[in-house]
Structure formats: C-alpha cells, structure tokens
Amino acid sequence: MRRTEKRLFALTDEIARLHEELRQTQAELDVLQHLDDDAVRDAAVGGPVEREDARETTRDVERFRRLVINLSSTIDRLEAQRAALMTRLDRAGTEG
Numbered sequence: 001m002r003r004t005e006k007r008l009f010a011l012t013d014e015i016a017r018l019h020e021e022l023r024q025t026q027a028e029l030d031v032l033q034h035l036d037d038d039a040v041r042d043a044a045v046g047g048p049v050e051r052e053d054a055r056e057t058t059r060d061v062e063r064f065r066r067l068v069i070n071l072s073s074t075i076d077r078l079e080a081q082r083a084a085l086m087t088r089l090d091r092a093g094t095e096g
Contacts (some may be wrong), residue, residue, distance in 0.1 A: 004085055004092070011082045015075060022071040029064040036061045 036057040043054035 004089055008082060008085045008089065011078055011085065015078050015082065018071055018075050018078070020037065022068065024072060025064060027066050029061065029068060032057065032061045032064055 036054070037056040039050070039057040043051040
C-alpha cells in the first residue's frame with residue numbers, strides 16, 4: 001500500500017474518532033446546559049452558594065462549547081486534508 005493510501009486510512013480513522021468524541025462532548029454540553037438553566041434559576045432565589053454553583057456551571061457550559069467548536073474545526077481541517085489526498089489518489093489512478 002502506498003504512503004498516500006496509508007495516510008488516507010489514518011485520516012479516516014482519526015476523523016471517525018473525532019466525530020465520536022464530538023458526539024459525546026455535545027451530549028455532555030446538552031446536559032450541562034440543562035443543569036446551568038436550573039442553577040441560574042436557583043441562584044435568582046437562593047444565596048451565595050447557589051450563585052457560585054451557577055457561575056461554575058456557566059463556566060462548564062462555556063468550556064464545553066469551546067470544545068465542540070474546536071473539535072468541529074479540527075474535523076473540518078482533517079476532512080479537507082482527506083479530500084486533497086483523495087484527489088491526489090484519483091489523479092495518480094488516472095495517470096497510471
């Protein structure tokens with residue numbers, strides 16, 4: 001197997017792994033958003049402990065949002081690399 005084909009397989013595996021990580025991270029973000037909604041409501045009627053809990057859950061939500069954005073960006077970049085490799089393989093296949 002040629003080097004380009006090996007890289008293509010490796011990229012495809014990495015993209016699949018990142019898609020699964022993105023799915024899990026998005027699911028965790030969904031749960032955290034619900035917890036954050038509850039914490040914000042509790043903070044509105046509660047005391048300092050509830051307000052601190054709301055700040056912590058809000059930070060968690062923002063952290064997971066950034067993770068989702070970063071994972072999506074990485075997947076997009078790797079998919080572009082994979083497309084370029086596939087184009088290169090197609091060209092090599094038609095030339096040879």
